[in-house]
Amino acid sequence: MSRQLVVGTATCGVAAGANKVLARLQQVVAEKELDVQVTETGCIGLCYREPLLEVRENGVRRLYADVTPELGEKLALGEESDPVVAKHLLRTDDGADADGTLRHQKRIVLLRCGFIDPGSLQQYLDTRGYQALRKVLRMKPAEVIDEVLRSGLRGRGGGGFPTGKKWQFVAAQPPGEKYVICNADEGDPGAFMDRSVLEGDPFSVLEGMTLCGYAVGADHGIVYCRAEYPKALVRLRAAIEMAREAGYLGENILGSGYSFDVHIKEGAGAFVCGEETALMASIEGRRGMPRFRPPFPAVSGLWSRPTNINNVETFANLSWILLEGGAAFAAMGTERSKGTKVFALAGKVQRGGLVEIPMGMPIRQLVMEIGGGVAEGRTFKAVQMGGPSGGCIPASMSDLPIDYENITATGAIMGSGGMVVLDDTTCMVEVARYFLSFTQAESCGKCTFCRIGTKRMLEILERITAGHGEPEDIDRLLDLGQKVKQSSLCGLGQTAPNPVLTTVKYFREEYEAHIRDKRCPAHSCNALVNYVIDPEKCNGCTLCAKACPSGAIVGERKKPHTISLEKCIKCGRCIATCNQGAIAKV
Secondary structure (H helix, E strand, O other): OOEEEEEEOOHHHHHHOHHHHHHHHHHHHHHOOOOEEEEEEOOOOOHHHOOOEEEEEOOEEEEEOOOOHHHHHHHHOOOOOOHHHHOOEEEOOOOOEOOOOOOOOOOOOOOOOOOOOOOOHHHHHHOOOOHHHHHHOOOOHHHHHHHHHHHOOEOOOOOOOEHHHHHHHHHOOOOOOOEEEEEEOOOOOOOOHHHHHHHHOHHHHHHHHHHHHHHHOOOEEEEEEEOOOHHHHHHHHHHHHHHHHOOOOEOOHHHOOOOEEEEEEEEOOOHHHHOHHHHHHHHOOOOOOOOOOOOOOOOOOHHHOOEEEEEHHHHHHHHHHHHHOHHHHHOOEOOOOEOEEEEEEEEOEOOOEEEEEEOOOEHHHHHHHHOOOEOOOOOEEEEEEOHHHOEEEEHHHOOOEOOHHHHHHOOOOOOOOEEEEEEOOOOHHHHHHHHHHHHHHHOOOOOHHHHHHHHHHHHHHHHHHOOOOOOOHHHHHHHHHHHHHHHOOOHHHHHOOHHHHHHHHHHHHHHHHHHHHOOOOOOOOHHHOOEEEOOOOOOOOOHHHHHOOOOOEEOOOOOOOEEOOOOOOOOOHHHHHOOOOOEEEO
């Protein structure tokens, strides 16, 4: 069958209507008995242009964006010369894409995502899948660890600990029951890296876990994945079964004498279970709460046995590293941060989605060239990195290379790879309040400073954004923030104040404006803004008055209207309704 239509049915595609496109394609092909194969794939990273459909024919591939069921039918019928269809062509076989999003990327983790059918073991094998495992089974475990050490790969879950060293610690423990855990409990708002890899290339994660198991002497693996990722779980379960049936998991893998199997543990969505000791407690059936370390999991982890824990992205790097060699991976990136990093671009950026770049790329290049910057007429203000425990880096520092050391030096953290882009309509005090409200709600409550300290900080931020801030509030936030960082047991508490501390550090004037002037410079905090109508722009069409639920807008037809500040509930419907741009926040 020479013609193939491939639909992206990852979560982002489904949310945009990909299932409807898929159903229409299947219907047309069946009814018209077309010599066309319809298959699915994961997310290629261009989430802002979903649904995506790729036409493959005679070795040529053409990617179409913003595909509707009607457009899909035209492509199924071969009507690619139709001018309407041609407008949706995003990427041709030469690798060029119309928006430039794929330019400057280096794909290792995302190598197969958006290209292979995640439900096809054969397609994984056809793209060098499980070749690394075949190679490694002829090596000594210590040689495998040496290659990972040579690569310089650091844990991509946020901590950045050298992966090879962690493996060494587990391998050095006495023989016996050992475990390999894949942390897929991706809980950061704005992050979807792990989900996309599991949906688009689950075999790479399973192969990575098997490689790790062989190297450290473990025979059992567990994927801890949050239940809110239903599609990822479906595809992962299917991949595990196919790998077992083909001899890549289970007893005596590929006749080597080595046995390793994987099963899934679904998490209930507790953010704190992303911390490794809380995660293990959850697997064991206990409440997900961190414990003191040492002993570290490498010595006494799951069921008190030596345990290696890495996240999805870390495992997905391993087959490439062990096929190409650690030196090839180490040749990319910076001196202490090697290889590539996957980021989830979200927020006010125009091209939101998934990108994989070499470490060391400046923030500005990632946001402006790959992400397309912010909307026209708006100004790039900052990026929030590292999830709710991360920090905000101002646009004035956006020439900073992205690596562990540089990002940490700003007061933010690399985290697992979430990057939320902010523009001049974003209030930095509100950003701090939002992320702290998340970590405060997700605190397990074990540590007094995390449980109570974050609550007190949140109360101060709520007071400031409501227009009731006091001059001493900034110093109170700084004092509490440092104490929470120093006195909390796990990474959640230790990093929870980061959004507050970094926004005070880089945007202190916004806090002062809220407190001293009772004004929100971004016109974002409702308690500190008023809605006004510009009489020069208002033509008296009455659309805003009809939309106002509180009757706050008055005026005669075809004459400028006014807003009663006493009645205005600041819902924003008037701004959304006005087609003259006559209403603004001040």
